[in-house]
Amino acid sequence: MVSGLALVIRGQFGDNGSMPRTVAAASLAVLLGATWRTPAGGTSRSAALADALRGLVVDGRVAPGTRLPSERDLAAELGVSRGSVSRAFQRLEEAGYLIARRGAGSTVTLPAGARPAEPPGPAREGELDLSVAALPAPDPLLAEAAARAVTALARHLPGLGYAPAGLPELREALAARMTARGLPTTADEVLVTAGAQHGLRLVIDLLVGPGDRVLVDAPGYPRTLAAIRAARGRPVPVPLGERSWDADGWAGAARVAAPRLAVTVPDFQHPTGIVMRAADREAIALTCARAGTVLVSDEACVELRLDGPALPPPLGAYDPGGTVVTVGSMSKAAWGGVRIGWVRATARVIRELTTVRGAIDMAGPVLDQLVGVELSHNWDAVIASRRTLLHERRSALFTALAEHAPAWTVRRPHGGTSAGARLPTPDATRLAAAAASTGLLLSPGPAFSVDGTFEHHIRLPYTLPPETLHDAVARLAQLARELGTETRATSPSSGDAAAAVI
């Protein structure tokens, strides 16, 4: 194989007349938002447009392999000159984000050295990565679990190594843990997956086809949107309320969209950190049951409570019957390098998901599952070690914010791994681009939206060491001041701003 991708691209993009992956000019205009129209001093309109397009690619909102609209169509849609669009495309091509082919339009790609959306690899030398919300492994608990797992492995080596639904002992352990958390579960109601994302993807592959609507939190987890789009479903955003979910909004969306599936993160929602009230759990589960909508509850962070009131019972506990499917993970609560998650559903659905898995990755690794078993034996200690770290780092983040970014509105979450910050001006994408150019990576609000909204917001994980977090916030606040985001306020800050920033 030589260097060229020419034939791959040709195969991919419709020389044969079949359906290419495209983004229409109107959709792209929505995703682009309006920030690029008022570039910072010294930046041309076409450079700002190129930056905005690059932001969409880097955030995963426009997938590699997508064909862009023609320069002419996009210019007409945006109401700018074709020359501006043409110069923007040329910039992107030079930077390695576009492949232009005469007569076949421009296709989005990733240049050498580009980092896909979270989670990328380990931070590079000199990089400060606020785009990942992940902790180092619990020491020495993980190393000990791995050592015990190797001992337990001996018993499995004479077998064939395939357990598509998961090792029985791990299914038992996960079921027991869910039962203890208030969600009575048997082992045959558990499928072991390679993480919560993998579990969600299996459910989507089982239930969602082209054009099917899926309700999602707005803002919500970017990879949820990516998984829905991979199945060619249509995510339908339901805006979150200020302190919980908007149950009436859910009822209305379910009525209008007739969704096949809905996905929510009820405990320390990502990226806002809020918790769904018990009454909203009950109402939303009932709404979905009535609409015939399967409701996926993503519990990746449920065990990372740090303070505040006790959590309501799991969303699955409000299930009137066969509506709620729960996904969870050790990869967030223990360590990202252990790829163990689960789906909890009826035994019948678990069997169907196991078959779906056969067309994806067949089965999970035995050794990693044995690590999961060993971790589960010591789970309280694992969680305690995570909480200690997160407590300390959350404090560091909020101390730094109070010192360096007093104008930002940030509510201190009671658990999970990150907080959402509201900037005084809708400049999140611009701030993220400026930060990236200095080696500071950041997820801007639009990365968490279906439609490019949330430009006032950035996500701030508190997973880096305290001194690193302090440094990152100081640099970010300085960049924001340079961009003028502190002085061009376009919307009033919310009522509880002062109280929220501690």
Add this chain to the structure above:
Amino acid sequence: MVSGLALVIRGQFGDNGSMPRTVAAASLAVLLGATWRTPAGGTSRSAALADALRGLVVDGRVAPGTRLPSERDLAAELGVSRGSVSRAFQRLEEAGYLIARRGAGSTVTLPAGARPAEPPGPAREGELDLSVAALPAPDPLLAEAAARAVTALARHLPGLGYAPAGLPELREALAARMTARGLPTTADEVLVTAGAQHGLRLVIDLLVGPGDRVLVDAPGYPRTLAAIRAARGRPVPVPLGERSWDADGWAGAARVAAPRLAVTVPDFQHPTGIVMRAADREAIALTCARAGTVLVSDEACVELRLDGPALPPPLGAYDPGGTVVTVGSMSKAAWGGVRIGWVRATARVIRELTTVRGAIDMAGPVLDQLVGVELSHNWDAVIASRRTLLHERRSALFTALAEHAPAWTVRRPHGGTSAGARLPTPDATRLAAAAASTGLLLSPGPAFSVDGTFEHHIRLPYTLPPETLHDAVARLAQLARELGTETRATSPSSGDAAAAVI
């Protein structure tokens, strides 16, 4: 969550008017073939039809969650009475393979205790499983690799554990191995996956959309078909020749189908065991390059050569540029419980596949990858241990076949893990059903086809211990005699039948 699946099914199947997964009566008729029309003595037509339908579900040719055509439509298509179809559906419902809902048709599912298509879990007590072609772990090499991996893990624990494209040291090791096999490869041209199937699925997710055509070997690996169908692509079978591939057939199919993708297993093809000749490699790679078709070469068994002539250079070595993507795996060559595979493509495609992975399972487990690194350090010994086992077991299989099933045509493959056997009569599905009822599991030929053909064929893995293989063949041959497959020959056996059965 209580027991019912009612709401899941309602959500899944179009109460809301969106697109359900269905199989049309005409397609189902093709999949069913004709064998059920001439049931063995004492079996009713409707029972035979029910058995044939169950075979399609168990083989994964009709996926769980698929809605069947109405009884009336299917009866008309098959030219039988509606009562026959109705009784067949009722049998399936009683056996737990169908869920019938008034007004919403019948939906395929899996009953408690059903085994999805290969690989299922470990064989149950008393079961003899010829449906899986997998070996126990190489002893003590795997245990030693796991122990060393735990030591190597310590260095990774302070990190976040995410390496979406794979641990650098494993990418290096895999690239070095491919280079040594005649396929010069750099680490950035390698994506570490959870097995060859996972790698293939990533390529399909990147390139194949609804309705896109994908050329496949006929017969071919069932999970390849499942992965194509999961992306709603259309597999286009290209019949294999007697001893190699039909390069002219490929050229014709590429012209007519204008496929986006093609998938083949050039080395010890699954299930036939044949090897693609060098001239055919060159011709097929060129055909795909000219058609703008990406050609996936699945090399899961390439290192399991037992005897015969040296293999031609890898298919990727014939790539005129950017056409061939190679997938491979340690899971077949080392142990199924180690889920390590890879994709080899241009660095740019690898970056795009890494992004696709983000919507599936994000990254692989660190410890399992370290086991892969350790195995790669000792790879020649691992492969040697596999070859020793496979040599011995292949001999046992062919000795048993010569003794018990002299009328079957079986060519001794020069490598891989299984042989294809041709029965004197087209009764593979019936034989598999009869065997299953005695606890002997078997993959009939139609499981390897797009259209229910290959009823003359069964796959015989030589991965079980010699005495077990002998027992299995003896029981299978006895069942075949009871079904009359030895005495109702309907087609002449091929010219080299005698030579082929050793």
